Amino acid sequence: MxxxxxxxxxxxxxxxxxxxxxxxxxxxxxxxxxxxxxKPARYQNATGDNWTGDGEMPQWLKQAISAGQRLEHFEVASAPPVQESPRKTIDWRDDPFAGSPLARQHAD
Structure with missing residues (x-):
């Protein structure tokens, strides 16, 4: 322009x-x-070009498919979000072995 x-x-x-x-x-x-x-990209190539899957397929993807590549090859891996499990808290006040030699032994 x-x-x-x-x-x-x-x-x-x-x-x-x-x-x-x-x-x-x-x-x-x-x-x-x-x-x-x-929308997040559903398909992406190695150079960072991406496509959401809506509308007309972009030229880079058309060319790759016509060259023999499968559409699934370009799918963006969407791993499910990792949920942290709540850690259990242990109340050691009621442990009968706390402080004893048995509690200090290491498993071999």
Whole structure:
């Protein structure tokens, strides 16, 4: 895009924003909101190109499939979130062997 065309588009957008009372912060927050709603990638190649699986298949994926690669090869591994199990707390006050030589022995 040429510098002149770019400046023209910026001027047009500024004029329209003034006309509708849109502040730059309003625009920034709307853009940020759209980015958080994007779906995660379902397919990705080694160079980082990705596709959510919605809409038309991207060219890089079409080319790979036509070259003999399987779609499943590009699936992003989605491991289930690891849930930490709550650790049991032990009340040693009721342990009859606490402090005795038996409690201090190590299993070999």
């Amino acid at each position: 040429g510098e002149r065309k770019r400046d023209s588009i910026i001027a047009y957008l500024r004029h329209r924003m003034e006309e509708y009372g849109i502040e730059p912060d309003d625009l920034a927050s709307a853009i940020a909101g759209n980015q958080t709603r994007q």
